[in-house]
Amino acid sequence: MDNIEVNGNQLWDTLMAHAEIGKLDNGGICREALTDTDRQGRDLFIRWCREENLDVGIDALGTIYATRPGTDNALEPVAMGSHLDTQPTGGKFDGILGVLGGLEVIRTLNREGIRTRRPVTLINWTNEEGSRFQPSMLASGVYAGVLTMSDVAGISDADGIRFTDALAAISYRGDEPVGARKFHSYTELHIEQGPVLENEGVSVGVVTGAQAMSWNRFTVNGRASHAGTTPMPSRLDAMAAANRIISTCYALAGSVDGGCATIGVIRAEPCSHNTIPHTVHFTVDMRHPDDGELERMLADLETVMASERTRGFGVHREEFATAPAVHFDETCVRTVREITEALGYSFREIVSGAGHDAVYISRVCPTAMIFTPCKDGISHNPLESITLAEAKAGADVLLGTVLRLAGAE
Ligand SMILES: [Zn+2]
16 A cells, blocks of 8 residues: 555646646746635635545635545544745745645545545645745644734735735635644645755655754944054954854854854945944844754854954844744654655655744644755746656655555555
8 A cells, every 4th residue: 555656647737737827937936825826726726626526624814624534534634735825936836746746645545446544634724935924834823823813913915905804805714713623644745945855866855854943133333434544453343243253153054064054134334335334234044953053053153252242342143033943743754754665765864944834733733744856956936846756756655654644444
């Protein structure tokens, strides 16, 4: 039972047919949450689910649950899924592979006449991307209790359109309370969105969890003075201090396997080419798969900040967001690994560098993820690309995992 395979061509045709909705001239997709293209993408998905005789339910945040009955429907269903919404210039696979790969799993079970003990539920989470409505992973966040319905009530897009109104406008506000459905387990198939699997020539990523992260705003204060008349030793150049701190961030991240440092925003004041800056603001995004390693990196950063203070600089760090490392459920991860091995696909274990619905769901339900490689590691981009073989391998592993967890009769 562990080596039944999905129909790769049918999966690919389904992905390409769905990619017609919100299609951009450059090959990408624009299907931001709760837009009319999102509605069309949902409508098509539900039509396909009904063709497979699934029972479709919608919750108060528009998340779609499509269920194939088991032989014992008193048991909690085994769940799988991801998201159908995209970035404004997104690709054809981020999230979509997990939903339509799940549909292909259901089609395979139907085609083969396989009965499972537990029901199987395929989920499309609302607003994973967070480009139109922040924050991202909104519906799974509420499902997992990280966000509340009153948080959502206060959310509007850049045009002032409220999330709740946009949801009603596309007719996807369901009756079910969010979080009312409980699941035995949740497995999400997703593209890696990074280059690791491709670089190693590996077909499947067995995802063990997600990185710990720390987002920080830095302010460094020095003294403005003339760029030509102030000798170097007499300067209190805020940019020079910022440079030393930033260099330390890169060095720290580079010194440990799996460490990441990103300085994505930097601003100098007074922002004049011939005045030494008195203030520099910048952000530091630090990540590591291990909480302890991230803590050590941040402690080393504090040491460098202290030495800048002894040179006379004002240095302030505000940590504005933080998340601990996530470890997926041992049994679910082992199941993914064993199924991948049984199918003969090459694989490696990997820690997710990006946020996913599965990261939130893992707080309330045993969870695992399956990654497929994506070309050059590119995503959130019209160039996002995977092959039919990669999509099929991921869906095969999803099928085997769901079958094992749901109990084939
Ligand atoms: Zn995604």
